[in-house]
């Protein structure tokens with residue numbers, strides 16, 4: 280089955296009791312048992328819920344994986360992955376990481392004796408240098424946020440296999456439409472479903488997809504034991520969002536290209552970070568592992584003044600200033616003071632995250648209007 284057909288059909292079946300073509304919202308906490316232990320596979324909605332189950336199957340199919348698990352947020356999903364490990368274990372991740380992931384790693388899990396190393400992972404040698412006998416996992420995010428670096432998933436997987444490490448990939452920016460990490464050798468794919476998969480800025484949710492049965496069992500045990508599960512209404516909304524994921528991603532990528540090219544020739548713009556530009560330092564790796572390049576773009580202004588960036592952000596009409604990304608509407612953000620404020624300035628500088636950096640989540644509006652908006656805001 281091809282992607283678009285999967286987006287519409289995978290995991291969902293007409294409801295057998297009524298013929299309803301759309302998966303019902305099973306808004307129930309518990310399920311009747313005819314005799315103790317006699318039930319239809321559902322006992323309690325933290326453990327299983329039919330609406331969530333349909334969504335988990337759909338997400339697994341989209342990632343070419345065997346098992347999907349949904350969580351109450353992307354960070355809930357990350358939390359479950361880190362709980363696979365024990366005090367003393369070490370995890371290597373990228374130095375240009377989603378701020379919330381950096382925060383849960385350093386501010387929550389370091390307290391429990393886990394150790395995290397942050398290296399520029401687009402340089403495979405930098406990863407290998409940090410691997411020791413305590414290392415248990417590589418946590419990859421690609422493209423990275425907000426610098427849009429591309430990390431080679433196949434090269435990371437070779438390294439992970441050589442040293443017997445788990446390879447987890449945060450695939451939020453790419454979505455399963457643009458990139459399938461399991462096919463490239465990853466063990467765990469993580470999504471903030473809140474972003475492109477939900478796609479309409481109306482749900483907060485996370486997900487994991489894996490192939491390995493024992494990994495699935497351990498993660499499902501954590502999911503049920505810790506309880507960060509999404510409600511059925513949100514699962515329904517995401518199932519609805521998924522039906523247009525391929526169409527939306529095509530338009531996000533098309534608009535992304537037009538806007539990256541526009542910014543790239545603008546005299547007041549410094550650097551443009553979009554993996555589809557041939558000038559992007561990791562463009563060849565991006566071409567190898569992604570089907571297209573999506574709608575996330577970062578750029579700096581010449582002179583690199585924070586106050587210039589703020590003026591541009593205040594002038595936007597369609598690129599609404601807000602945290603988050605991946606919705607049908609275009610959004611803008613200032614990573615240094617918003618999403619990445621929890622990363623110390625010296626670490627931001629090492630990652631190249633400048634004070635004038637503006638991040639765009641290019642929506643699916645008409646590109647002409649979006650370019651007009653950039654024109655009037657940048658001047």
Ligand SMILES: *Cc1c(COP(=O)(O)O)cnc(C)c1O
Nearest residue numbers: 352353354377379451471473484
């Ligand atoms: C938003 C985001 C997360 C966290 O997901 P939430 O749903 O907000 O908890 C993790 N990784 C990336 C890349 C994100 O953009």
